[in-house]
Amino acid sequence: GAVVSQHPSWVICKSGTSVKIECRSLDFQATTMFWYRQFPKQSLMLMATSNEGSKATYEQGVEKDKFLINHASLTLSTLTVTSAHPEDSSFYICSARRIAGDYNEQFFGPGTRLTVL
Amino acid sequence: AQTVTQSQPEMSVQEAETVTLSCTYDTSESNYYLFWYKQPPSRQMILVIRQEAYKQQNATENRFSVNFQKAAKSFSLKISDSQLGDTAMYFCALRVYGGSQGNLIFGKGTKLSVKP
Numbered sequence: 001g002a003v004v005s006q007h008p009s010w011v012i013c014k015s016g017t018s019v020k021i022e023c024r025s026l027d028f029q030a031t032t033m034f035w036y037r038q039f040p041k042q043s044l045m046l047m048a049t050s051n052e053g054s055k056a057t058y059e060q061g062v063e064k065d066k067f068l069i070n071h072a073s074l075t076l077s078t079l080t081v082t083s084a085h086p087e088d089s090s091f092y093i094c095s096a097r098r099i100a101g102d103y104n105e106q107f108f109g110p111g112t113r114l115t116v117l
Numbered sequence: 118a119q120t121v122t123q124s125q126p127e128m129s130v131q132e133a134e135t136v137t138l139s140c141t142y143d144t145s146e147s148n149y150y151l152f153w154y155k156q157p158p159s160r161q162m163i164l165v166i167r168q169e170a171y172k173q174q175n176a177t178e179n180r181f182s183v184n185f186q187k188a189a190k191s192f193s194l195k196i197s198d199s200q201l202g203d204t205a206m207y208f209c210a211l212r213v214y215g216g217s218q219g220n221l222i223f224g225k226g227t228k229l230s231v232k233p
Contacts, residue, residue: 034220043208043223044162091160095221106212106221108162 002028004096006109013084014117021079021112023094029074030096034106035067038091050077084116119144121211123224130199131232137184138194138227140209148214151185151192152221157205165207168192199231 003026013019023033032051036044048064050056050071058064066088068080077096081088094109120143130136142151153165168176168185175183180200184193196203209224 032219038160043225044221046220049220093160093162095162104219110159110161 002026002096002098002105002107004030004094004107004109006092006094006112008112009110010113010115012115012117015085016083018080018082019084019114021081021092021094021114023077023079023096023109025075025096025098025107028096028098030077030098031074032097032104033071033077034095034097035069035077035079036093036095038093038111040091044093047079081114084114086116089114089116119146119211119213119222121209121222121224123209123227125227126225127228127230129230129232130196132199132201134199135195135197136199136229138196138207138209138229140192140194140224142190142192142209142211142222144190144211144213146213150212150214151183152210152212153181153183153192153194154208154210154223155203155205156208156226157202162208166194196229201231201233203229204231205229 005024007022035047038044047062048056048058050069052071052074056069071077091111093111097104097106122141149170151168155163155165166176166178166181180197182195206226208226211222
Protein backbone atom coordinates (compact mmCIF):
# COMPACT_ATOMS: atom_id res chain seq x y z
CA GLY A 1 0.00 0.00 0.00
CA ALA A 2 0.91 3.65 -0.25
CA VAL A 3 3.08 5.12 2.51
CA VAL A 4 3.20 8.65 3.85
CA SER A 5 6.01 9.60 6.19
CA GLN A 6 6.39 12.56 8.52
CA HIS A 7 9.51 13.96 10.05
CA PRO A 8 10.12 14.50 12.85
CA SER A 9 7.77 12.24 14.77
CA TRP A 10 8.08 14.50 17.77
CA VAL A 11 9.72 17.83 18.49
CA ILE A 12 10.17 20.04 21.52
CA CYS A 13 11.03 23.68 20.98
CA LYS A 14 11.24 26.91 22.88
CA SER A 15 8.59 29.57 22.61
CA GLY A 16 9.34 32.01 19.80
CA THR A 17 11.24 29.59 17.61
CA SER A 18 10.10 28.09 14.30
CA VAL A 19 9.59 24.43 13.59
CA LYS A 20 9.39 22.69 10.22
CA ILE A 21 7.52 19.42 9.71
CA GLU A 22 8.02 17.41 6.53
CA CYS A 23 5.44 15.18 4.89
CA ARG A 24 6.50 12.80 2.12
CA SER A 25 4.61 10.37 -0.05
CA LEU A 26 7.14 7.58 -0.41
CA ASP A 27 5.82 5.51 -3.27
CA PHE A 28 3.31 7.65 -5.10
CA GLN A 29 2.83 11.15 -6.39
CA ALA A 30 0.44 13.35 -4.48
CA THR A 31 -1.04 16.34 -6.24
CA THR A 32 -2.89 17.29 -3.10
CA MET A 33 -1.73 17.15 0.50
CA PHE A 34 -3.64 18.05 3.63
CA TRP A 35 -2.53 19.22 7.05
CA TYR A 36 -4.59 18.44 10.14
CA ARG A 37 -4.29 19.35 13.77
CA GLN A 38 -5.52 17.11 16.55
CA PHE A 39 -5.80 18.10 20.18
CA PRO A 40 -5.93 15.38 22.85
CA LYS A 41 -9.11 13.34 22.76
CA GLN A 42 -10.47 15.37 19.86
CA SER A 43 -11.05 14.84 16.20
CA LEU A 44 -8.87 15.91 13.31
CA MET A 45 -9.29 19.51 12.24
CA LEU A 46 -8.28 20.40 8.71
CA MET A 47 -5.85 23.30 8.70
CA ALA A 48 -5.04 23.65 5.02
CA THR A 49 -5.01 21.98 1.66
CA SER A 50 -1.99 22.28 -0.57
CA ASN A 51 -1.61 21.55 -4.25
CA GLU A 52 1.77 21.06 -5.82
CA GLY A 53 3.15 24.29 -7.21
CA SER A 54 0.43 26.56 -5.90
CA LYS A 55 -0.45 28.39 -2.71
CA ALA A 56 -2.14 26.49 0.06
CA THR A 57 -5.81 27.02 0.87
CA TYR A 58 -6.28 27.63 4.56
CA GLU A 59 -9.38 26.84 6.58
CA GLN A 60 -11.18 29.63 8.31
CA GLY A 61 -9.46 30.64 11.52
CA VAL A 62 -6.05 29.25 10.58
CA GLU A 63 -3.37 31.93 10.39
CA LYS A 64 -1.54 31.50 7.11
CA ASP A 65 1.37 33.66 8.27
CA LYS A 66 1.86 31.46 11.30
CA PHE A 67 1.46 28.10 9.61
CA LEU A 68 3.46 28.26 6.41
CA ILE A 69 2.83 25.45 3.96
CA ASN A 70 5.01 24.66 0.98
CA HIS A 71 4.21 21.93 -1.53
CA ALA A 72 7.28 22.14 -3.74
CA SER A 73 7.10 18.73 -5.34
CA LEU A 74 4.66 15.89 -5.94
CA THR A 75 6.12 13.98 -3.02
CA LEU A 76 6.91 16.62 -0.42
CA SER A 77 4.93 19.16 1.58
CA THR A 78 6.22 21.08 4.57
CA LEU A 79 4.46 22.83 7.43
CA THR A 80 6.42 25.50 9.27
CA VAL A 81 5.07 26.76 12.56
CA THR A 82 6.56 30.21 12.91
CA SER A 83 7.17 31.89 16.26
CA ALA A 84 5.68 28.92 18.05
CA HIS A 85 3.90 29.40 21.37
CA PRO A 86 2.66 26.89 23.95
CA GLU A 87 -0.86 27.03 22.53
CA ASP A 88 0.54 25.65 19.26
CA SER A 89 1.44 22.42 21.05
CA SER A 90 -0.57 19.73 19.35
CA PHE A 91 -0.43 16.64 17.15
CA TYR A 92 -0.04 17.52 13.47
CA ILE A 93 -1.02 14.98 10.83
CA CYS A 94 -0.47 15.21 7.11
CA SER A 95 -2.33 13.32 4.45
CA ALA A 96 -1.63 12.80 0.77
CA ARG A 97 -4.10 12.06 -1.96
CA ARG A 98 -3.15 9.63 -4.69
CA ILE A 99 -4.90 9.72 -8.02
CA ALA A 100 -5.94 6.23 -9.00
CA GLY A 101 -8.69 5.82 -11.56
CA ASP A 102 -11.98 7.24 -10.45
CA TYR A 103 -11.13 7.33 -6.82
CA ASN A 104 -8.45 9.51 -5.27
CA GLU A 105 -7.49 7.63 -2.13
CA GLN A 106 -6.11 9.58 0.78
CA PHE A 107 -3.30 8.24 2.96
CA PHE A 108 -2.23 9.54 6.34
CA GLY A 109 1.19 10.09 7.85
CA PRO A 110 1.98 8.90 11.37
CA GLY A 111 1.78 12.41 12.82
CA THR A 112 4.16 14.79 14.56
CA ARG A 113 3.80 15.71 18.20
CA LEU A 114 4.85 19.32 18.78
CA THR A 115 5.51 20.57 22.28
CA VAL A 116 6.32 24.24 22.74
CA LEU A 117 7.87 25.16 26.09
CA ALA B 118 -22.15 22.52 4.47
CA GLN B 119 -21.39 18.95 5.40
CA THR B 120 -21.54 17.59 8.95
CA VAL B 121 -20.78 14.25 10.55
CA THR B 122 -22.15 13.30 13.96
CA GLN B 123 -21.02 10.46 16.18
CA SER B 124 -23.24 10.34 19.23
CA GLN B 125 -21.33 7.72 21.21
CA PRO B 126 -18.17 9.21 22.79
CA GLU B 127 -17.17 5.87 24.31
CA MET B 128 -18.16 2.24 23.97
CA SER B 129 -16.87 -1.03 25.27
CA VAL B 130 -17.31 -4.61 24.17
CA GLN B 131 -16.15 -7.99 25.34
CA GLU B 132 -13.63 -9.82 23.24
CA ALA B 133 -15.31 -12.00 20.56
CA GLU B 134 -18.58 -10.07 20.83
CA THR B 135 -20.14 -7.76 18.24
CA VAL B 136 -20.39 -4.00 18.54
CA THR B 137 -22.01 -1.33 16.40
CA LEU B 138 -20.80 2.25 16.19
CA SER B 139 -23.25 4.90 15.04
CA CYS B 140 -22.75 7.76 12.61
CA THR B 141 -25.12 10.19 10.97
CA TYR B 142 -24.22 12.79 8.41
CA ASP B 143 -25.69 15.64 6.48
CA THR B 144 -24.98 16.82 2.98
CA SER B 145 -26.99 18.24 0.15
CA GLU B 146 -24.76 16.56 -2.40
CA SER B 147 -25.79 13.34 -4.08
CA ASN B 148 -22.31 12.01 -4.85
CA TYR B 149 -20.08 11.33 -1.91
CA TYR B 150 -18.04 8.75 -0.04
CA LEU B 151 -18.33 7.65 3.55
CA PHE B 152 -15.49 6.21 5.58
CA TRP B 153 -14.65 4.70 8.90
CA TYR B 154 -11.11 5.33 10.12
CA LYS B 155 -9.41 3.74 13.10
CA GLN B 156 -6.86 5.58 15.21
CA PRO B 157 -5.11 3.22 17.65
CA PRO B 158 -2.92 4.51 20.49
CA SER B 159 -0.07 4.92 18.00
CA ARG B 160 -2.29 7.66 16.46
CA GLN B 161 -1.74 6.40 12.91
CA MET B 162 -4.96 6.85 10.97
CA ILE B 163 -6.02 3.61 9.33
CA LEU B 164 -8.81 3.24 6.80
CA VAL B 165 -11.22 0.57 7.96
CA ILE B 166 -13.90 0.67 5.30
CA ARG B 167 -15.25 2.86 2.51
CA GLN B 168 -18.73 3.20 1.02
CA GLU B 169 -19.67 4.93 -2.20
CA ALA B 170 -23.03 6.65 -1.84
CA TYR B 171 -24.27 5.45 -5.21
CA LYS B 172 -23.83 1.83 -4.20
CA GLN B 173 -26.79 0.27 -2.44
CA GLN B 174 -24.84 -2.74 -1.28
CA ASN B 175 -23.25 -2.33 2.13
CA ALA B 176 -19.45 -2.49 2.17
CA THR B 177 -17.74 -5.34 4.02
CA GLU B 178 -14.11 -5.90 4.97
CA ASN B 179 -13.57 -9.13 6.85
CA ARG B 180 -14.97 -8.56 10.37
CA PHE B 181 -16.04 -5.01 9.57
CA SER B 182 -19.29 -4.14 7.83
CA VAL B 183 -21.47 -1.09 7.48
CA ASN B 184 -25.18 -0.43 7.49
CA PHE B 185 -25.63 2.41 5.01
CA GLN B 186 -29.07 3.99 5.08
CA LYS B 187 -28.91 6.77 2.50
CA ALA B 188 -32.38 8.18 3.03
CA ALA B 189 -31.80 8.37 6.78
CA LYS B 190 -28.24 9.60 6.27
CA SER B 191 -26.98 6.95 8.61
CA PHE B 192 -23.72 5.00 8.32
CA SER B 193 -23.04 2.59 11.19
CA LEU B 194 -20.04 0.30 11.59
CA LYS B 195 -20.41 -3.24 12.87
CA ILE B 196 -17.38 -5.03 14.23
CA SER B 197 -17.85 -8.77 14.59
CA ASP B 198 -15.71 -11.09 16.73
CA SER B 199 -14.09 -8.10 18.43
CA GLN B 200 -10.38 -8.42 19.13
CA LEU B 201 -8.15 -6.64 21.62
CA GLY B 202 -6.40 -4.97 18.70
CA ASP B 203 -9.64 -3.27 17.75
CA THR B 204 -9.26 -0.98 20.76
CA ALA B 205 -8.97 2.49 19.22
CA MET B 206 -10.71 5.72 18.39
CA TYR B 207 -13.03 5.30 15.44
CA PHE B 208 -13.85 8.25 13.23
CA CYS B 209 -16.66 8.42 10.72
CA ALA B 210 -15.89 10.68 7.77
CA LEU B 211 -17.62 12.12 4.72
CA ARG B 212 -16.09 13.26 1.47
CA VAL B 213 -18.01 14.90 -1.32
CA TYR B 214 -16.79 14.20 -4.84
CA GLY B 215 -14.13 16.48 -6.28
CA GLY B 216 -13.14 20.12 -6.26
CA SER B 217 -12.90 22.24 -3.16
CA GLN B 218 -15.50 20.06 -1.51
CA GLY B 219 -13.27 17.04 -1.70
CA ASN B 220 -12.00 17.31 1.86
CA LEU B 221 -12.66 14.73 4.53
CA ILE B 222 -15.13 15.87 7.17
CA PHE B 223 -14.64 13.93 10.39
CA GLY B 224 -16.98 13.19 13.25
CA LYS B 225 -15.80 13.65 16.81
CA GLY B 226 -14.97 10.00 17.20
CA THR B 227 -15.96 7.05 19.34
CA LYS B 228 -13.48 5.51 21.72
CA LEU B 229 -13.87 1.76 21.60
CA SER B 230 -12.42 -0.46 24.30
CA VAL B 231 -12.34 -4.21 23.78
CA LYS B 232 -12.16 -6.02 27.10
CA PRO B 233 -10.65 -9.49 27.58
